[in-house]
Amino acid sequence: MNESTLCHPIVDGELLLIRKQRGLGEGNLVGPGGKLEAGETPFEAARREVREELRVEPTGVEKCGEFGFHFRDDAPEEDSMYVHVFTADGIEGNPEATEEAIPEWHAVDDLPYDEMWVDDRIWMPHMLDGETFTGTFVLTDEGGAMHSYEMELGVDM
C-alpha cells in the first residue's frame, strides 16, 4: 500500500492549499503533501512536503486523521493510497510557486470543493472543526464521483 501525507496550514481563517501541477490529482486544489520516503515517519514526510512544494516551514503540525483512498474500477491494490492528514497552525516564510505546486489561500468557510477531490467535502469540514477522523473512500469515474465511503469521528491519533 502506498502511504502519503496531506498538511493543511490554517492561518487567520484561511487554509493554504496548492494547485497541483503534476502526479495524482493534477489540476486539483489539495493540501500540500506526497508519498512517504523510506525510513520517514508520516509527521516528517508531512513537514518535508510542505517545505519542498511551497518553500515554507509549517509550525504546530498535528495529526487529525487518516483515510484509505481507492478507485472502484482498478485492481484493489494498484491505486490504493493511505493518506495521513495533518493541520498546521502557521508557516514560516512566504509560500512560493514551485514545479509541483502553486499556492492558494482560501477562506475556510468558503472552500471551492468543486475544484477538489470529491471526498474532501466529506472529511475536510471535520478537520476544520478540530475533529479527528478515520475513513475509507471509494471513487468512480476517474475520481469524478463517490462510489461509497465509511468514516468514524473522534478517533485517537
Ligand SMILES: Nc1nc2c([nH]c(=O)n2[C@H]2C[C@H](O)[C@@H](COP(=O)(O)OP(=O)(O)OP(=O)(O)O)O2)c(=O)[nH]1
Ligand atoms: N486532498 C486529497 N488528497 C489526496 C486524496 N487522495 C490522495 O492520494 N491524495 C494526495 C495524498 C498525496 O499528497 C498525493 C499523492 O499523490 P502522488 O502519488 O501524485 O504524490 P505526489 O506526486 O504529490 O508526491 P511525491 O511524488 O512528491 O511523493 O495525493 C484525496 O482524496 N484528497
